[in-house]
Amino acid sequence: MTFSSRLRVIFRSKASRTLDRLEDPREALDDSYEQLVRMLQEVRVGLAEVATAKKRIELQGEEMGARHQRLADQANEALNQGREDLARTALERRSLLEGQVASLRDQYTTLQKQQAQLQDNERRLAERVAAFRTEKESIKASYAASEAQVKANEAAAGLGSQMSDVGVTLERAKDRIMQMQARAAATDDLLASGALSDLTAPPDADLTRQLSSGTTAAEVDRQLRALKEARAARSGRPAGSGGSEPEDWLRIGDGPQSP
Structure with a gap:
């Protein structure tokens, strides 16, 4: 696999994981639930505002009712005092107040x-939100279980985007190992042939190595000739005359010796 091919595989795997996160149904369910909760909150705010307005009108109506009774009492008191003009004024104001109370009563x-309708909407929406929440959590649990099963199966079968990344990494590591092994073998061949010099070796080390090799070969040839001469000489001697002394090892390498 070429470098560009590996890049394409890695890009596709990462892009696939990004799309999976964007298409996660659990996030969509949570978003829908939050929208329903906001709608329910708006309905409750509207219900509170209507209830407040209704209470304000109710208090205003109670105040008008008290004034309506007070004007009736004032009209009676004015008649008792013989002040028909004041009684008429009180009754006129009382009649005008009755029109205002009728308008306030309509409001x-x-x-x-409106309050009854909002209360009904709030109750139905609250039930819908509660039911959606229960279903949402059930779906999320099922999705999580299915996702875990898929990941486990893909891991067991060596599939999935993460396993693809692992395969690409493993293949790249194998390529590097083969390259290093080939390079090591090539440098061994070059060193053995003398084509590649050791930069850390002393000057003229290659000449010393070749001279040492020739000296060793000459010494081996000399010892081989000595061994043959000794075998020929022992063939005419009595047995046991060619034994070695205990101190002979001290003379190893001192000079020409017969094996």
């Missing part, structure tokens, strides 16, 4: 219907 009824 209160509208808000009451």
Whole structure:
């Protein structure tokens, strides 16, 4: 596999892992759940605002009701005092207040219907959110179990993007080992033939090595001739006359010796 081919394999594996993360259904489920929760929160905020407005109108209506009763009492008191003009004024104000209370009552009824509708929507949406949450967690658990099983099966079979990366790394390591082995063998051949000199060796070390090799060969030839002469000489001697002395080892290498 060439270097460009390895790069393509690595790029495809990493791109595949990125797409898998982007297409993870667990993230999509979590996003949908968060959207439902935000919708539920908005409905509850709206419900609280409607309830607040309704309560404000209710308090205003109670205040108007108290004023309506007070104007009626003032009209009666004015008649008792013979002040019909004041009684008329109180009744006129009371009549005008009744129109305001009727308008306020209509607003209160509208808000009451809106509150009931929002409460119903909030209840149904809350039930939907709870059911979706339960189903979401079940799906996520099933997906996680399936993903773990797939990874285990791919690892056992030597498949998957991670195993592809491992295979590429292993192949690259094998190529490097073969290159180093070939280089080591080539340098051994060059050193043995003398074509590659040892830069750390003393000057003229190659000449010394070749002269030493020739001297060793000459010494071996000399010892071989001596061995043949000694065997020929022993053939005419009595047995046991060619034994060695205990101190003979001290003279090894001192000079020409018969084996």
